[in-house]
Structures are given as C-alpha cells and as structure tokens.
C-alpha cells in the first residue's frame with residue numbers, strides 16, 4: 001500500500017469506572033490507504049464507535065486512551081493542541097454520526113448551516129458561502145433551492161446527504177461514517193452509499209465506514225476489519241471476507257445473517 005492516510009497503531013482505550021476499568025479497544029492496529037473505502041464491522045458494543053471518536057479526537061471521559069498512536073498523514077492526532085484540533089476537524093477528518101440527519105440545527109436554514117462552517121473555517125462571506133454550498137449540494141444531488149429550506153422540510157435521506165455535503169465542505173482527507181444510514185430505508189441507504197463511493201473516486205478522500213451490517217459492507221468496501229470484544233480479529237479484502245473468511249467469528253457473523261441477504265451480497269460482491 002502507498003503511504004497510508006490513516007495509521008492506527010496499537011490503540012487501547014478504556015472506559016474508567018468507579019471500581020474497575022473496562023477495555024473497549026484492545027491493541028488495535030490498521031491502516032487506510034489514499035482513496036480507500038475501509039469498513040469496521042462487528043456486533044454492537046465491540047468498540048467500533050469508540051475508535052471512530054478517538055480518531056476525530058471527540059472522545060470524552062470516561063473514555064481514556066491508554067496507549068497507541070493515531071497517525072493522520074504521519075502526524076499523531078493524539079498530540080494536537082486545541083488550535084491544531086480546530087483546524088484538523090472538518091479539514092482533515094470529518095465524521096458523519098449515527099444520527100447525523102438529526103444533527104442539523106432545526107431553527108437555521110440549510111444555507112446558514114453551510115455558512116457557519118465555511119465562514120468559521122475559511123472566512124467566507126455570505127455570497128461566497130452560498131456559491132460553495134450550491135456546488136456541494138450538487139455533489140450530493142440536491143437542488144440548490146433547498147438552501148432556503150429548514151431541516152424539517154427535507155426528508156431523512158435528504159438531510160443525511162446535506163450533512164455529508166457539509167462534511168465534504170473543507171475537502172477532508174478522511175470521511176468517517178458511523179452507521180450513517182441505519183435509520184434510512186434500504187433503497188435510500190444504498191443510494192447514499194453509492195453516491196459516497198462516486199464522490200470518493202472524484203474527490204480522492206478515504207472512507208472509514210462503520211456498521212454492524214457486514215452484508216452492506218462487503219458491497220461498498222475495499223477492505224474490512226472485523227472486531228470482536230475490542231480486538232481486531234481479521235482484516236481482509238471485502239471479497240475475501242465474504243468468500244473465504246479466516247476467523248471463526250467472521251464465519252459466525254455470516255452464519256447469523258439471513259440467507260436472502262447473503263444472496264444479494266453475493267451479487268454485490270461480484271459486480
């Protein structure tokens with residue numbers, strides 16, 4: 001692989017308790033290459049989101065990073081001070097959360113929400129921000145008329161695409177998506193992931209995609225890491241994860257998925 005965009009090295013994260021600490025992430029290492037679509041799979045509670053939050057430096061107590069490094073283009077994210085962090089977020093790493101479509105401010109128009117990011121980080125005035133926002137909405141296939149709308153006037157899928165457009169505003173190197181489409185129906189979910197995939201090719205960013213839905217993951221990812229109880233137990237190409245899983249737990253994950261879904265996946269993996 002060429003020089004990775006992201007290198008997670010021997011990362012261990014505890015949640016500090018009154019009596020004992022709980023190890024949520026245990027000595028995890030993986031790389032994501034330039035333009036790569038990398039997935040982290042595993043059942044609920046295995047530590048996926050804890051890793052995502054740590055990469056964005058959004059983790060808060062009781063989460064405590066015990067050891068390891070998170071290198072973004074060679075720079076350790078864990079060493080950044082407040083000012084460096086402000087610049088790092090959005091411009092280097094942007095994160096779409098599980099409930100992202102509800103993260104838009106309900107009392108502000110879509111235009112103002114773009115303006116807030118573009119003005120704060122790039123010093124754009126209203127007119128410049130409007131122009132850039134229109135370009136960004138186009139990327140996610142939303143009409144520029146929507147700039148005047150409030151979030152409640154947009155559908156869930158549309159709101160999710162707007163959040164993604166805002167995330168792309170500063171051309172991040174890495175887009176982290178933590179269950180970004182879970183609340184949406186499968187057709188909209190697929191459309192959004194296809195759109196992200198296209199943008200990734202056009203704009204060149206890398207993606208860390210987190211979901212417990214291994215079936216969905218093999219359809220869109222280049223490589224997949226499978227987590228079990230805080231440990232990364234297997235990392236492999238998406239096709240291999242489906243056709244030749246190496247770890248017992250990966251095989252169990254497949255066995256637990258409905259057969260119909262499996263057939264759809266087979267088609268997706270062969271496309």
Ligand SMILES: Nc1ncnc2c1ncn2[C@@H]1O[C@H](COP(=O)(O)OP(=O)(O)OP(=O)(O)O)[C@@H](O)[C@H]1O
Pocket residue numbers: 015022024042043044045046047048049050051061062063212
């Ligand atoms: N604030 C917290 N305090 C204590 N323990 C926590 C906290 N947040 C998460 N955990 C625990 O850390 C473990 C990892 O959680 P995490 O949210 O990273 O898992 P996940 O794989 O992303 O799960 P999900 O798919 O349900 O989001 C879980 O056992 C969870 O209960």
